[in-house]
Amino acid sequence: MTIIETPSPNFDDRALPVSMIVLHYTGMNDADSAIARLTDPEAKVSAHYLVKEDGTILRMVAEDKRAWHAGKSHWRHITDVNSASIGIEIVNPGHEWGYRPFPEEQIDALIPLVHEIKERHGITRGNVVGHSDVAPTRKQDPGELFPWARLAKVRLALPRPSKNLMDPGWTEGGFLLALERFGYDVADKLAAVVAFQRRFRPELIDGEIDGECRCILLALLLPKPQGDE
Numbered sequence: 001m002t003i004i005e006t007p008s009p010n011f012d013d014r015a016l017p018v019s020m021i022v023l024h025y026t027g028m029n030d031a032d033s034a035i036a037r038l039t040d041p042e043a044k045v046s047a048h049y050l051v052k053e054d055g056t057i058l059r060m061v062a063e064d065k066r067a068w069h070a071g072k073s074h075w076r077h078i079t080d081v082n083s084a085s086i087g088i089e090i091v092n093p094g095h096e097w098g099y100r101p102f103p104e105e106q107i108d109a110l111i112p113l114v115h116e117i118k119e120r121h122g123i124t125r126g127n128v129v130g131h132s133d134v135a136p137t138r139k140q141d142p143g144e145l146f147p148w149a150r151l152a153k154v155r156l157a158l159p160r161p162s163k164n165l166m167d168p169g170w171t172e173g174g175f176l177l178a179l180e181r182f183g184y185d186v187a188d189k190l191a192a193v194v195a196f197q198r199r200f201r202p203e204l205i206d207g208e209i210d211g212e213c214r215c216i217l218l219a220l221l222l223p224k225p226q227g228d229e
Contacts, residue, residue, distance in 0.1 A: 001057065001112055002050075008039045008060040010046035010068050016078070018063065018121040020085035022070055024131045025036070025141040027094030034091060034100070044068060047087040053102075055109035073134035074185035076127070081134050086117050090142055101145050108127060114156050126183070128157045129199075136195035137188045144202035160200050161219030167211045168218045175209045178217055 024033035024047065031052050037043045038050065038060055042200040050058040060065040078084050090110065091124030092102060114128065130146065131139040152159035170178060176186045179196060186192040190207045197205045200216050 001109075001116070003057045003059045006035065006039065006050070006058040006060055007046040008067070009041045010038070010044055011061045011065040012068075014064065014066045014083045015080055018084060019084060019123060020075060020078070020081065020127040020129065021117055021123055022073075022081065022087050022129055022131055022134060023114075023142050023146070024069060024087065024089045025092035025094045025099075025143060025146075026030040026089050027092070027096060027141060029093060029097055031091045032163065034089065038089065047089040049086070049113060050089040050091065051106055051110050051113065053106050055103075055105040057109055057113060063120075063136075067143065070131065070134055071138065071184050073131075075129060075134045086121070088113065090146075092142070095140055095143065099145060101144060102142075102147060107147055107150055111151065111154060114151065115154070118156060118183040125152075125155060125158050129183075132195045132198055133184065136191040140198065144198050144205060148199065158220065160182045161216050165215035165219055167215050170209075170214050172209055175217065177212060178221060182217065182220055 001092060028034045028037065038046050046061050046067045048059065048061045048063055048067050050060060063086055066082050066134045067087050068082060070081040070085060075081055084105065090102065091108065093099060118128065135225065148157050151157035157200040176189060179192055180186045184192045193209055194205055194207045196214065
C-alpha cells in the first residue's frame with residue numbers, strides 16, 4: 001500500500017490510547033479543496049488519512065498524534081474522541097454538494113488501510129464507526145451510501161443483523177437506554193435514532209423507533225461467540 005505524505009500542522013498530543021477509527025466524508029466540492037482545508041492552519045481541522053476517489057491515500061497526521069476531525073463527539077462513554085481515534089477522510093461531496101456512491105477504487109484502498117490500523121491498535125469492529133455515530137446532532141457522514149457491508153464482510157465493521165431477529169418490545173425509553181448502552185449519545189432522541197438508522201438501516205431513515213429498529217439493536221447487543229473484535 002502506497003501512502004503519500006501530505007503533512008497537516010493541525011494536531012496535538014493524545015490524552016488517550018487509540019481505540020477507535022472514525023470514518024468521514026470530506027463534504028467539499030473536490031479533493032483539492034478538502035486537502036487545502038485539512039492542511040490550513042487557520043482551519044484548525046485535520047485527519048490522519050485521506051482517501052481520494054481514485055484510491056490514492058494521503059497521510060496528514062501521524063497516528064501517535066491527535067488529529068482534529070471529530071469535534072464535539074461521544075462514543076461508548078468516550079467524550080474526547082479525537083484523542084481515542086484515528087480519523088479517515090473519504091473524498092465525497094457529501095449531502096450538501098451532490099452526495100454520490102463511493103467508487104470501487106476508493107473502497108478497495110480504504111479496506112486494507114482500515115485493516116492495518118485496526119490490527120495495529122487492536123481496535124474492535126464495534127469501534128469502527130462513522131462521524132454521524134459519534135456526533136449525531138451535527139453530522140451525517142459518511143452517510144447512507146457508504147458500503148458498510150463491504151467492511152463487515154471482511155470483519156472490519158459490525159454487520160447489520162439479518163437472522164433470527166426478535167422484537168424485544170421495548171418502550172421508547174427502553175430503546176434509548178439500549179441504544180446508549182450500545183454506544184450512542186441519546187441526549188437528542190431523534191438525532192440518535194436517525195444516526196442508528198443511517199448506519200444499520202439506511203433504506204429507511206425516518207427517526208421512528210419501530211419493530212425492525214428494536215430487532216436490529218437487540219441483535220447487536222446480544223453476546224456473540226467472538227464478541228465484536
